[in-house]
Amino acid sequence: MERKEKITVVGAGSWGTALALVLADNGHDVRLWGHNPKQIEEINQLHTNKKYLPGVELPNNIVGYNTLKDALNEVETCILAVPTKAIREVLNDMANVRQEPLTIVHVSKGIEPDTLLRISEMIEDEMPEHLLQDVVVLSGPSHAEEVSMRHITTVTVSSKNIEAAEKVQDLFINSYFRVYTNPDIIGVEIGGALKNIIALAAGITDGLGYGDNAKAALITRGLAEIARLGTKMGASPLTFSGLTGIGDLIVTCTSVHSRNWRAGNLLGKGQKLEEVLENMGMVVEGVRTTKAAYQLAEKYQVKMPITTALHNVLFQHANPKDEVDALMTRVKTHEMEDLANVLSSEQ
Numbered sequence: 120m121e122r123k124e125k126i127t128v129v130g131a132g133s134w135g136t137a138l139a140l141v142l143a144d145n146g147h148d149v150r151l152w153g154h155n156p157k158q159i160e161e162i163n164q165l166h167t168n169k170k171y172l173p174g175v176e177l178p179n180n181i182v183g184y185n186t187l188k189d190a191l192n193e194v195e196t197c198i199l200a201v202p203t204k205a206i207r208e209v210l211n212d213m214a215n216v217r218q219e220p221l222t223i224v225h226v227s228k229g230i231e232p233d234t235l236l237r238i239s240e241m242i243e244d245e246m247p248e249h250l251l252q253d254v255v256v257l258s259g260p261s262h263a264e265e266v267s268m269r270h271i272t273t274v275t276v277s278s279k280n281i282e283a284a285e286k287v288q289d290l291f292i293n294s295y296f297r298v299y300t301n302p303d304i305i306g307v308e309i310g311g312a313l314k315n316i317i318a319l320a321a322g323i324t325d326g327l328g329y330g331d332n333a334k335a336a337l338i339t340r341g342l343a344e345i346a347r348l349g350t351k352m353g354a355s356p357l358t359f360s361g362l363t364g365i366g367d368l369i370v371t372c373t374s375v376h377s378r379n380w381r382a383g384n385l386l387g388k389g390q391k392l393e394e395v396l397e398n399m400g401m402v403v404e405g406v407r408t409t410k411a412a413y414q415l416a417e418k419y420q421v422k423m424p425i426t427t428a429l430h431n432v433l434f435q436h437a438n439p440k441d442e443v444d445a446l447m448t449r450v451k452t453h454e455m456e457d458l459a460n461v462l463s464s465e466q
């Protein structure tokens with residue numbers, strides 16, 4: 120029998136709440152912290168979180184907290200489930216109310232524009248060393264809507280300290296939520312963040328009226344450019360064929376639950392970015408990540424044509440259809456880059 124723990128989930132949005140449910144199902148005492156007092160009142164009195172997970176009933180061992188100090192009191196592990204944009208602010212608040220070291224399990228999928236830091240690097244950067252035990256990432260093909268219905272889901276945990284990842288594996292694993300470990304934290308974080316770019320693009324092609332062939336092309340060639348960048352950044356190429364690579368690409372590009380796909384779909388149908396984001400009500404990580412990935416492609420001198428096309432649509436007001444046409448009419452090339460390199464060196 121695994122040890123039951125007090126665990127704090129920081130961020131009461133859809134993913135934080137769904138993960139709180141998994142931990143509660145495993146018998147842990149779960150504290151769900153959110154910054155909106157009305158939402159916390161709803162969680163404690165009605166046992167629902169209707170805005171983020173409509174129709175889902177929360178068990179009694181999930182208790183809502185509005186004060187970070189109380190939520191983190193006597194807790195060794197915290198799940199950080201806020202959008203990438205909010206991470207530094209929340210970590211700063213956490214550091215102000217903590218004295219003891221904490222293991223932080225982050226579940227966000229993004230890269231910080233300009234600093235180009237992965238999320239585990241942002242945590243190491245922001246959290247004073249004496250307050251940080253370990254940093255673990257949990258990622259994989261997992262929509263909150265399905266997890267909260269206890270639908271079968273598989274994810275991966277990774278950390279520089281594999282024992283910390285194994286401990287988190289034990290906290291979460293159960294009969295509907297299977298957790299694997301992978302020591303390649305760079306690959307796990309890069310795959311999880313960059314798949315959102317491709318999901319936005321898949322939403323756009325669907326919105327433009329293209330079919331499954333276009334989507335399969337985007338998933339496959341998207342994976343190629345994610346792996347091209349990721350391996351330059353030090354990731355293992357094998358990670359991109361796993362749950363946090365192709366697995367998450369498939370689910371995000373093909374699911375109506377995906378916020379990134381839905382946002383892309385509206386863009387493809389002609390809505391403006393500002394309008395789409397305003398009406399979404401939930402985070403669309405792929406927009407900021409496109410900016411960061413575009414900067415990373417320049418830094419590492421890696422060709423990322425889909426990311427570049429999406430960057431043009433999101434930030435240069437390019438027409439989505441024109442960008443698709445431009446992608447399709449690029450100079451012809453080999454599919455496998457190793458082969459292309461061999462052939463060009465033979466010429």
Ligand SMILES: NC(=O)C1=CN([C@@H]2O[C@H](COP(=O)(O)OP(=O)(O)OC[C@H]3O[C@@H](n4cnc5c(N)ncnc54)[C@H](O)[C@@H]3O)[C@@H](O)[C@H]2O)C=CC1
Nearest residue numbers: 131132133134135154200201202205227228262263401402
């Ligand atoms: N929703 C999903 O199915 C999944 C989401 N993720 C990732 O989890 C992260 C969170 O996503 P969601 O839960 O979907 O987002 P969401 O939009 O459903 O919820 C975000 C939550 O963060 C809170 N928040 C925003 N700014 C804040 C701030 N400055 N201080 C404190 N709280 C703040 C919001 O009030 C909200 O409760 C994202 O990085 C996303 O990519 C990962 C896997 C699955």
Ligand SMILES: O=C(CO)COP(=O)(O)O
Nearest residue numbers: 259260261262377378379
């Ligand atoms: O990461 C996710 C599924 O694995 C969630 O994707 P969206 O943010 O696009 O909904």
